[in-house]
Amino acid sequence: MAGARRSLASRHFRSDDVFPMKLIFAGCLLAALAPSLASAQIRPPSAERPPGPRMTTPAEPGSELTITLLTMGVGEEVWEQFGHNALWFHVERPPSLGGPVDVVYNWGIFDSSQPYFIPHFLQGRMLYSMGGYPYEQTLTDYRMRDRAVWAQELDLTNAQKVQLRDFVIWNSRPENANYRYDYYLDNCSTRVRDAIDRVLGGVIRATFSGRRSTYTYRSETLRLTQRQALLATGIDIGLGRPSDHQLTAYEEMFLPMRLRDYVRELRVSDGHGGARPLVKSERMLLGTITHVEPNAPPHWTPLFLTIGVLIAVGFAVVGSRAARGSTGARFAAGMLFSVWSFAAGMLGVILALLWGVTDHHFAHRNENLLLFNPIWLALAVLAPMTAVKGRAARVTRWFTFLLAALGVLALLLHATGLSRESNMEIIALALPPMAAIAWAVHRGTGHAPARQV
Structure with a gap:
């Protein structure tokens, strides 16, 4: 058997010998596949057998x-x-x-x-x-x-x-x-x-x-709301000392x-x-075209001080003319002082309620109550009575001095470092008009006998 294998291995085929063998091999292969090819041509698609299960590694949960x-x-x-x-x-x-x-x-x-x-x-x-x-x-x-x-x-x-x-x-x-x-x-x-x-x-x-x-909660809030100045100012007034915690x-x-x-x-x-x-x-x-995030909080103290001083000058001018006996000026002073007092008083009521009866923690301990408080509502009634009719002058003077003193106290708390609330811009806005009202009432009633109601 070994000799036979060697003789077969050593035998050389010519090209004309190989070609007939290829034909024979191809014919045998075609004969073997013919039944399958024939059946594939006549079997309907619905009769196709589904492929067998694939051997795949299951994906790890979360990979999808x-x-x-x-x-x-x-x-x-x-x-x-x-x-x-x-x-x-x-x-x-x-x-x-x-x-x-x-x-x-x-x-x-x-x-x-x-x-x-x-x-x-x-x-x-x-x-x-x-x-x-x-x-x-x-x-x-x-x-x-x-x-x-x-x-x-x-x-x-x-x-x-x-x-x-x-x-x-x-x-x-x-x-x-x-x-x-x-x-x-x-x-x-x-x-x-x-x-x-x-x-x-x-x-x-x-x-x-x-x-x-x-940053603080207040500074971040003002940074993002500064484009709506009235909204930002209202929020600034409403936030108390907890909002100035350094974050x-x-x-x-x-x-x-x-x-x-x-x-x-x-x-x-x-x-x-x-x-x-x-x-x-x-x-x-x-991207966005119209809504770009502001980079820094506003610095409104100079602007608010300017507004406060302008209001104070207006109050002082009207109050001075009222003190000289001008009837129109007395009516104007009574109306202006009453409107300011009513607005400040209602704002004070809101601040007091936010602190006293709500869960708005960041509106608690609000030193802006020294500037805006319910006491102003009394002056909203007294101011026109005193300016127009000269009644209750002593009580009116007492209230104006008390309110101005509270405003000065708010300023002193900042000056001495005792205040931790960042409300200097609100003090700059509110204190000048408060002082002007106190001065005007004193000037208009200080040299005349008060007619008590």
Whole structure:
């Protein structure tokens, strides 16, 4: 057998010998495949046998997820001036299962038609909720409002993605969706921050809680509302001493844009003793033309002082003419002093109620009550009585001096460093008119016998 194998191996074939053998081999192969080819031509498509199961490695849970932090810039409406943010979940699925899914979850939903909305708003007890919306619908909405949108893809592990997804699904259930809203401590941005920090094991809090910033709740609020000067001034008057607390970087994240900036620099463990950026990639989805975020809070003290001095000069001129006996000037003085006193008194009532009976913690301990307080309401009645008819002059003088003294006290608290409230611009606005009213009443009644009612 060995010799036979050697003889076969050593045999040389000519080309004309190989060609007939190829024909024979091809004919045998064709004969073997012929039944299959014939049956394939006559079998209907519906009778095709499905392919067998593929031997594939199952994907790790979470590998199909991409989670992105969306940050929406400032807008036109009052509630849009602080920005917004959300978590965008992209689920990769094959076409056979319906294709990719994109849902955006946010914690900034409120319903003005809910029962007792206005009373709850005034009391500081508003209910907000969270929910999910289609990604394209969300982007279309912000495009129509000309608001910028940034997208930061988070470099989370698959396990962290699953944990965050499960938490958001649990949170979106009707029994879990509502929460007690606080505009600084518990809002749409702090909820997003805490959801991310939950799966990171507290890295955000640990990294940024000890870092002090130069901002306060008041300064950040005025920075973002300064384009509406009357609104910003009203907020400035309504905020008390707690709003002047110097913020940590962690507390600053009550603003979506600050959360975006700090997340951008955050590094987390890579599981191998090193660190990696939390943000895998960043891009701007939408730009804006009309709504650009202000960079710094306004410095209104010189402007407010100018306005206050101009009002004071007007009060002094009218009061001086009234003291000289001009009937028209007396009526004008009575009307002007009464209008100012009524406005200051009603503002004082609001400030007192905010402090005394509401849960607006950041309106408590408000030193602006030294400038605007309910005592002014008494002067709103007394001022025209004294200016026009000369009645109750002594009582009117006493009230004007008391109110002016309270204004001076507010100034002295700042001058001596005893005040921790940043309200110098409000003092600059209110104190000059207060002093002018006191001077005008003293000048008009100080040299004439008072006719008591």
